[in-house]
Amino acid sequence: MPLSVHAKCRSGAGRTGILGVITEMFRHVDWPFPDGEFPPQLGAVVQRTVNSGEWPALLVIHDADNDWLIGDGVNDPDGASVAAHVLHGIERDPSVATLADLPPGWQARRDGAGKPWIREPHTYD
Numbered sequence: 001m002p003l004s005v006h007a008k009c010r011s012g013a014g015r016t017g018i019l020g021v022i023t024e025m026f027r028h029v030d031w032p033f034p035d036g037e038f039p040p041q042l043g044a045v046v047q048r049t050v051n052s053g054e055w056p057a058l059l060v061i062h063d064a065d066n067d068w069l070i071g072d073g074v075n076d077p078d079g080a081s082v083a084a085h086v087l088h089g090i091e092r093d094p095s096v097a098t099l100a101d102l103p104p105g106w107q108a109r110r111d112g113a114g115k116p117w118i119r120e121p122h123t124y125d
Contacts, residue, residue, distance in 0.1 A: 025085055028066050031104065038086045038100045044068035046084045049075055050092070056113035057093050061122050064105040070096065073109055 025043035033039055049055040049072045058073035070089045071081075090097045099108050099117060107122035 025083065031062075031066060033100050036100055038090065038097065040085065040087055042068065042086045043083050044070050044086045044089065045081045046089060047071040047075065048080050048082055050089065051082055051084055053092055057089055057096055058112070059107060059109045060096060060099050060102065060117075061107040062099075062102045062104055063122060063124075066104050 024041055026041050027043055029039050029042045045067065047055070047070065050057050050070055055072035055074065057070050059069075059071040061067075061069040061071075063069065068086055069081075070086070086096070093113070095114075095117065102108055102119065105122055106119060108117040108119045110117050
């Protein structure tokens, strides 16, 4: 199901990067991903603080429903998140790309930018 079909990729407008001209974004893409890499059209719920670069990605969740979420692990994400391509998160922090093999129902967190990701089962509290 598309999150945003044929909409302009606002965060990528006017710049070149790993997304190129991808504008369509999908909530669900079959997992595991081919070649073990995030597909360009995969969307995620991303906290605005991470999307803007104010905070680094400190929490990545691949929930049991096959949704992806990228957060700062500090601020409350309710009402402060946007739908964005996962690859925008990778442009800001290439280490997020190493999490493409994170299975559904798991999360990865870390204590700061550049720190190692710790993988563990995910549950909504």
